Amino acid sequence: MGLLSTLTRGLIRGADRMSAFTSKRGPRSNYKGRGARPAGRLTCSGKFVPVREMIPEFVVPSLQGFNLKPYVSYRAPEGTEPTLTTEMLFNETVAPHIKRDFEEGTFDKNNLEKYGLDPEQKGKLFKLHPKNFVR
């Protein structure tokens, strides 16, 4: 047999060993899930008790006057806003207040909470580090 056809035969013969073995493959006895997280607790008697906090709930604010749609028109040009960085955020939110207090003479470096900065992430609901919310 020619070299090319011998080498090509290696492509065609044999099962695909590399793709993931999901619940869609295998015999009927292959029962596995696709990674859904539990929405409650299994009690010792075998009963499943749903826990309200573990069931995801979408919190959507009022969409009155909201004009954005799923897609953007092809005619829209590229935006000219620079990407937001931490320095820009600081300069726009906190820096003016610090500057004003510094000029008045009331700046106190031990009392930075009044500008919105948090000393530690311990008591917060949405911690920034380690991030404990899904976005």
Next chain:
Amino acid sequence: MRLTALLSMAAKAAFPRDYRYGTSRPWTFAAKRRNPPGLHRRKVFVDDIPNENWSVFKGDTVEILAGKDKGKQGKVIQVFRHRNWVILEGLNAHYRFIGKTNDYRGTYIASEAPLLLTQISLIDPTDRKPTEVGWRFTEEGERVRVSTRTGRIIPKPPVQRSDGVVREQWKDGPKDTPTEDALLKTYTPSLKTLEEEVMDAMGIKEDRRNHTSYWY
């Protein structure tokens, strides 16, 4: 061995050093049939043209200097940089049947053969004759292709989208955000996260906190 070394090995060994690129994309079945792993063919020598000196682009009109359709002008449909190939629309073509079954003879189509860059020449827009082309700078500092014979600038062909959408003629559909609404700036910078702002806006109060948990 180191993870980065392993990953770069996998990326580099995607094609062997003497892989012969053809007109089919390398991941298609036809290309895999012609170049199965373990194939060693005679090397094809390709002139090394650096990226700055590349003068022919998709959509250009060029003239054929050698071959069956010598003297004809055509539009470039595809450019293969790895073989210095160019495919023109309908020119240098052989004809074949595709999609044939046992009873149907198939559709008769023209399949164009690639042409090397040496068999091609760009056309001067003033007299529509083939010329040599060089790269020069304009007064503004823009790098353009200039015909060496007449000095006329050969503009680059406009880039057309493969889905056929022409931006100026686009009509917004029901799911398209209009341009003014998309460009409106409504963001006010604040130190709160999105979740905290939504909770403030909707008046949701959450005083419970999670138990401390540890993971290793």
